[in-house]
Amino acid sequence: MTIKAVLRMGAKLLGEVAAPVTEFNSTDLDAIVQDMLDTMQHLDGAGIAAPQIGVSQRIIIFGIDHNPRYPDVEPVPLTVLINPEIEIIDDNQNTLWEGCLSVPGMRGLVARPNKIKYVGFDPQGTKIERVAEDFHARVVLHESDHLDGILYPQRIDDLSQFGFIEELEAAGKLPKKTTEDTDTDAGSES
Secondary structure, three states, rough: OOOOOOOOOOOOHHOOEEEEEOOOOOOOHHHHHHHHOOOOHHHHOOOHHHHHHHHOOEEEEEEEOOOOOOOOEEEEEEEEEEEEEEEEEEEEEEEEEEEEEOEEEEEEEEEEEEEEEEEEEEEOOOOOEEEEEHHHHHHHHHOOOOOOOOHHHHOOOOOOHHHHHHHHHHOOOOOOOOOOOOOOOOOOOO
């Protein structure tokens, strides 16, 4: 088990476009995926992108099932998605609070498309193709943004809806967090 340090907003690598994966079914790729998975699970996260652990490759991992931090969201299958391509299939958007391991202690309201189709590959090079809605779509979009050097604060339309968790709670914008809450990708409310 290798838990990696997560790069924070401002780190040069987080602002860069990640390189596509060109070699599948390799021990190097398996090691990166395992480090990402170990780190995400250690932090009780819903998702993580390779650039967040200092690896400039187009790899994301996401998934959630019965997490007390996300009591109202549908389960999302644990997925390793490599070289993802996203198609927006419904222009309707929803605006929800997001947070990120790379922006610790903060949340912001982000509008995102509610329904997408994503295509990519698993570590063995097998094609993955799914339609995702609601929280599932939000997590995939949030993590895919990392691969293009975009962090969620860049997606916030109204910066008065961005701040430190404690301040947002005190202002009544966010519900009080419980002791189980920590910063993880895709936020506490989305």
